[in-house]
Amino acid sequence: MKKVKIYVTLRESVLDPQGAAVQGSLHKLGYSEVADVRIGKYMELLIDPDGRDPETAVKEMCEKLLTNTVIEDYRFEVEEAVAQ
Structure with missing residues (x-):
């Protein structure tokens, strides 16, 4: 199992009214x-890539559903999930 941490932020060129309100x-x-506040989203996924490259799978998920690539940027980290 892999734990994926996804960070989504508005692109620098996009106004962030929520960030401006928090800054005020x-x-x-x-x-x-x-001096500035930018508001974003954080997601955690627990995945079982089952032979697929997890980085490729997460990139596809982000570009198809989890982000709006027109106005948002994203980055992610893939790590081994800790058994509980």
Whole structure:
């Protein structure tokens, strides 16, 4: 089994109104040192690649369903799952 950690963020060229709202709230709370906030998504998948290359499979999942590649960038890490 493999554990996959996927990080999705808006592309730098895309406005992030949620990030701007959080930045404004932080400034109101006195955290004026915060220069920028970008909000993203984090996903964890537990997969059994069953002979497939897990990196190829995760890339396909991200590009077909998990991200909007027009406005989002993604990166992922594949590691061995720890038995529980």
